[in-house]
Amino acid sequence: MKKTDPANASGADTSRRRFIAGAGTAIGAAVLVSTLPRSAQADDLPHLSPTDATAQTLGYVEDATKTDKAKYATYAAGDTCANCNFFQGSGAWGPCQLFPGKAVNAKGWCSAHAKKA
Numbered sequence: 291m292k293k294t295d296p297a298n299a300s301g302a303d304t305s306r307r308r309f310i311a312g313a314g315t316a317i318g319a320a321v322l323v324s325t326l327p328r329s330a331q332a333d334d335l336p337h338l339s340p341t342d343a344t345a346q347t348l349g350y351v352e353d354a355t356k357t358d359k360a361k362y363a364t365y366a367a368g369d370t371c372a373n374c375n376f377f378q379g380s381g382a383w384g385p386c387q388l389f390p391g392k393a394v395n396a397k398g399w400c401s402a403h404a405k406k407a
């Protein structure tokens with residue numbers, strides 16, 4: 291018959307409790323972040339600079355009307371980050387899926403613009 295070492299059983303219980311407590315904290319933090327208003331998250335993001343290497347590659351400008359229309363023939367009047375499928379904000383600045391960790395200007399534009407359906 292197999293004997294259970296009370297010291298190990300107690301240690302396992304402690305480990306299990308720590309794991310459950312840690313998992314609960316992580317889940318709680320994830321729920322908190324996902325329920326924050328989008329504007330609160332966007333406000334914390336640094337603004338994407340038009341001089342950023344990727345921004346320059348994609349021809350990002352903070353004012354869509356300043357787009358180099360000769361260079362970017364795909365630009366159409368009225369196209370802005372605000373009506374782009376990659377824009378995830380609702381204010382003057384918001385996250386863009388192409389520039390993680392940065393906020394783009396809702397009035398901006400880049401050559402990856404994809405009009406919202």
Ligand code: SF4
Pocket residue numbers: 350370371372374375376377386387388389394398399400401402403404
């Ligand atoms: S992908 Fe869309 S939202 Fe992002 S910078 Fe370009 S135009 Fe703006």
